[in-house]
Amino acid sequence: MSATDxxxxxxxxxxxxxxxxxQRQGLAVALLxxxxxxxxxxxxxxxxxxxxxxxxxxxxxxxxxxxxxAEWPALAAxxxxxxxxxxxxxxxxxxxxxxxxxxxxxxxxxxxRLRRESGNAGYEYRLLDPAALREMLPGLGPRVxxxxxxxxxxxxxxxxxxxxxxxxxxxxGGAYHPNTTVATLRPAPHDFAVEAAGTTLRAPRLVLxxxxxxxxxxxxVGLSAPLRPERGQIIVTERAAPVLPMPLxxxxxxxxxxxxxxNSAEEAGFDTLTQSPPVLRDMAxxxxxxxxxxxxxxxxxxxSALRVMSPDGRPIYDQSERFPGAFLATCHxxxxxxxxxxxxxxxxxxxxxxxxxxxxxxxxxxxxxNAA
Amino acid sequence: MVEVLVGDRPVLVPAGxxxxxxxxxxxxxxxxxxxxxxxxxxxxxxxxxxxxxLAEIDGVPNRQACMVTVAPGMRIAPxxxxxxx
Ligand SMILES: Cc1cc2nc3c(=O)[nH]c(=O)nc-3n(C[C@H](O)[C@H](O)[C@H](O)COP(=O)(O)OP(=O)(O)OC[C@H]3O[C@@H](n4cnc5c(N)ncnc54)[C@H](O)[C@@H]3O)c2cc1C
Ligand code: FES
Numbered sequence: 001m002s003a004t005d006x007x008x009x010x011x012x013x014x015x016x017x018x019x020x021x022x023q024r025q026g027l028a029v030a031l032l033x034x035x036x037x038x039x040x041x042x043x044x045x046x047x048x049x050x051x052x053x054x055x056x057x058x059x060x061x062x063x064x065x066x067x068x069x070a071e072w073p074a075l076a077a078x079x080x081x082x083x084x085x086x087x088x089x090x091x092x093x094x095x096x097x098x099x100x101x102x103x104x105x106x107x108x109x110x111x112x113r114l115r116r117e118s119g120n121a122g123y124e125y126r127l128l129d130p131a132a133l134r135e136m137l138p139g140l141g142p143r144v145x146x147x148x149x150x151x152x153x154x155x156x157x158x159x160x161x162x163x164x165x166x167x168x169x170x171x172x173g174g175a176y177h178p179n180t181t182v183a184t185l186r187p188a189p190h191d192f193a194v195e196a197a198g199t200t201l202r203a204p205r206l207v208l209x210x211x212x213x214x215x216x217x218x219x220x221v222g223l224s225a226p227l228r229p230e231r232g233q234i235i236v237t238e239r240a241a242p243v244l245p246m247p248l249x250x251x252x253x254x255x256x257x258x259x260x261x262x263n264s265a266e267e268a269g270f271d272t273l274t275q276s277p278p279v280l281r282d283m284a285x286x287x288x289x290x291x292x293x294x295x296x297x298x299x300x301x302x303x304s305a306l307r308v309m310s311p312d313g314r315p316i317y318d319q320s321e322r323f324p325g326a327f328l329a330t331c332h333x334x335x336x337x338x339x340x341x342x343x344x345x346x347x348x349x350x351x352x353x354x355x356x357x358x359x360x361x362x363x364x365x366x367x368x369x370n371a372a
Numbered sequence: 373m374v375e376v377l378v379g380d381r382p383v384l385v386p387a388g389x390x391x392x393x394x395x396x397x398x399x400x401x402x403x404x405x406x407x408x409x410x411x412x413x414x415x416x417x418x419x420x421x422x423x424x425x426l427a428e429i430d431g432v433p434n435r436q437a438c439m440v441t442v443a444p445g446m447r448i449a450p451x452x453x454x455x456x457x
Contacts, residue, residue, distance in 0.1 A: 238434055239407065242456035257454055258409070293457055298434060 004030050004175070006205035009182045009217060013158070013207035013334035014341060016165040021346020022207075023172050030201050031169065032075055032194065035179040039212050039229065039270065042162050042306025042334060046234060046262040047254070048247060049336045051152035051334045052094060052125065053180045056110055060360045061314050065333070066121065068340035069152050075339040076156070082171065085164035087156045088255045092246040094210050095128075095137065095154025097144050097290045104146045109146055125150045129264035139241055139293045149245075153248040157255065158335050165338075181211070185220045190325040191288070192221075207325045207349060211308045212270075214330050221260040222322035224363045225330060229306035231268040233279055235287075237297040251287050251294070259297060265307075272304045307332045317345065318360040327354070328363070376446040378403075391448050392418055392425040392438035400450065403427050403437065407454035427451055 001255055011033030019031045051069050055062025069091065076089040090116035098104040101202060110125055115123035120263035126132075126149045133147050134140050171277050177197050181334045183205070186193040191205040208217050208225070239257030247253075250263035264279050288295045308330055310316050327349050330339050373384045376391070378398035383431050385394045391437045392415035394401045402412030415425035425437040427448050433455035437448060 239454055241454045243457040259457070296432075297457060 004028050004201055004203040006030070006207060007032065007192060007201055008207045008209055008216060009194075010208070010210035010213065011166070011176065012036075012040055012209070012211050012286055012306055013165070013338055014042075014161055014211070014329055014331065016162065016169055017334075017338045017341035018207055018209055018329060018346050018349065019174060020165050020169050020172075021342035022064070022205075022350055023169060023174055024342070025347055025350035027205075027350055028173070028175075029169070029171060030066040030175040030177065030196075030200075032180045032182055032196050034181045034210070034213065039272070039306045040372060041211055041305055041308055041332075042158065044232075044234070044272075044303055045158050045176045046232070046252070047155050047158040047335055047344065048249070048252065048262060049091065049156055049185060050087065050094065050249065050333065051055045051336070052096060052150040052334065053249065054109065054146060054336070055117070055314075056113055057117070058312075058360070059119065060357070062088055062114060063119075063121065063314070064340055064361075065336060066152060067344060068337045068351070069154070071339035071343045072154070073158075078327045079161075079164040079168055081318050083164045083167040085160055085167060087161040087164050089153070089154060089156045090247075091154030093149055093151040094155075095133070095249045096249045097140075097147040099132070099143050099145065099289055101145055103273070107148045110158075111150075122150075123150075132288045137243070137291075139291050141292045142290050143289045153247065154253050156335060161335065165342075167241060182217065185217070187253070187323040187326060188319075189323055192323070192326065204325050205352075206323075206347060208238050208328045209330065210328070211330065212306065213307075218328055218363075221326040222320045223318050223326065224317060225328060226311055226366050227330060228309050228361065229268075229270055230309040230332070231264075231266045231272065231304050232262065232307055233264045233266075233275065233283065233302065233304045234367075235280060235283060235299055236301040237261075237294070238300050240297060248290070251290060252271070252282070258300075259287075259294060261294075268304075270306065270365075272306060273305060275302060276351065308334075312365070316361050316363050317358050325352070375441050376442050376444070376448060378448045379450055385442050387442070390418070390438050391427065391429055391435075391440040391442055391443055391446065394442055394444050394446075395425065395427065395437055395447060402450065403448075404451040405453055410453065428455075
C-alpha cells in the first residue's frame with residue numbers, strides 16, 4: 001500500500017521548501033533527512049534575500065531570483081499564519097558598499113549588464129556617492145567611495161524560516177524522517193522505492209534536495225550534480241539597538257539586534273572545523289572600514305559552513321529522462337530562493353514536469369559536449 | 373581602598389575587588405535593565421556566567437562588571453536596555 005505521492009530527500013531549506021510546496025498542491029509527502037553528521041548549509045548561512053548580484057550573463061537566473069524575492073512576502077505570510085513562527089522578512093532594499101574606484105567601476109558594470117539582460121522586466125538600481133549613502137546609512141566610514149542600491153533586496157531569519165517550514169510541513173500531516181540517510185534507491189519510471197526507518201517508502205515522484213549529498217545520489221536516477229563545497233565564515237556581534245535600516249551584502253543587523261558580518265568564500269574541502277583567522281580578519285576589517293563604529297562591538301560567535309556550489313555558481317534544477325518522476329534541486333542561495341522553491345518549482349514537480357523555461361538550469365549545461 | 377564612580381555616586385571599595393562589588397556597595401537599585409522586558413538587574417553570580425552585571429565601564433558598554441577589577445577613578449555607569457552600536 002502506498003499513500004505517498006512524493007519522497008523528498010534532504011530536509012534543509014531547499015528540500016523542506018519543496019516538500020511544503022508539494023503539500024500545498026495536495027500531495028502526501030515524505031521528507032527524509034540525514035542526521036547531524038551531514039553538512040547543512042541551512043543552519044549556518046547569512047540570511048540574505050539577495051538579488052543585486054545574481055544572474056549576470058544568465059537572464060533566466062536573474063528572473064528566477066527576482067521572482068523569488070517577489071514571492072517571499074506571500075511565503076512569509078503563509079508560514080506566519082500556519083505556524084505562528086515569523087521568518088522575519090524585511091525587504092527595504094539593500095546596499096553593496098565599494099571601498100575603491102575599481103570596485104565601484106565593477107559594480108556599475110555588473111548592474112548595467114543586469115539591466116541590459118533584464119528584458120521587459122527592467123531593473124531598478126542606483127549607484128550612490130558617499131553623500132547619498134550617508135543619508136541612508138549611519139556612521140559611514142571615510143574610505144567608502146560609493147555603492148549600489150536595489151529595491152529588491154532584503155533579509156530574513158534563516159533559522160526561523162527553516163523551523164517554520166518544518167513546522168508547517170509536519171502540522172499539515174507531512175511525514176518527516178530524521179536521521180535517515182538515503183544511500184540506495186530502487187528507481188523505475190514513476191515508481192521510486194527507498195528504505196527508510198525500517199520500512200520501504202514508495203512514491204511516483206522523487207525529489208533529490210540533499211545539498212552536497214546530491215552529488216552521490218543523482219547518478220542513482222540518471223542525473224548528475226557536479227557540486228563542490230565552498231566555505232563561508234560568519235562573525236556575530238553582541239546585540240545593539242536598531243541601527244542599520246537595511247542589509248548590506250556583507251553586513252546585516254538581525255531583528256534581535258546582532259550584527260552579522262559575512263560574505264567570505266574559500267575553497268577548503270569539507271573542513272568546517274577550522275576557522276581561518278586571516279579570512280575572519282579581512283571580513284572584520286572590511287566591516288570596520290564600511291562602518292567604523294562596528295569596532296566598538298564585542299564579537300560573541302563565529303562559525304563556518306559550506307555553500308553548495310555548482311561549477312557556474314547557479315542552481316541546478318533537473319528531471320530524469322531515464323526515470324521520469326525523479327527531480328533534482330540544488331542552489332547556493334537557499335534562503336533567497338525558498339519562495340521560488342515552495343511556490344513556483346513545487347507546482348511543476350507536482351504536475352509531473354519542469355517547464356521548458358527551466359531547461360537552462362539543467363545539469364546538461366556542464367557536459368563537455370555542450371561546452372564544445 | 374579605591375574610589376570609583378557608580379552612576380554618579382562615589383564608592384570606596386577594597387583594592388582588587390570587582391566593579392560588580394562596587395555596584396553592590398553603592399546601593400544602586402539596578403545596574404541595568406534588560407533589553408526585552410526592561411526588568412531591573414543587579415550582579416548575581418559574581419563569577420562571569422549570568423551576565424546580569426552588564427554595565428558601561430569607562431565608556432565601554434556591555435562589560436561584565438564582575439570580571440573587571442576596580443581602578444582608581446573608574447566610571448561604572450548603568451545600562452538601560454540594549455546598548456547603542
Ligand atoms: C556561510 C554561508 C552563507 C550563506 N548565506 C546565504 C544568504 O545570505 N542567502 C541565501 O539565500 N543563501 C545563503 N547561503 C546558502 C544557503 O544556506 C544554501 O543555499 C541552502 O542552505 C542550501 O540548502 P540545501 O537544503 O540545499 O542544503 P543543506 O542545508 O546542506 O541541506 C541538505 C540536507 O540534506 C540532507 N542529506 C544530505 N545527504 C543526504 C542523504 N544521503 N540522505 C538523506 N538526507 C541527506 C542533510 O541532512 C541536510 O539536512 C549561505 C551559505 C553559507 C554556507
Ligand atoms: S554577576 Fe553574573 S556574570 Fe557578572
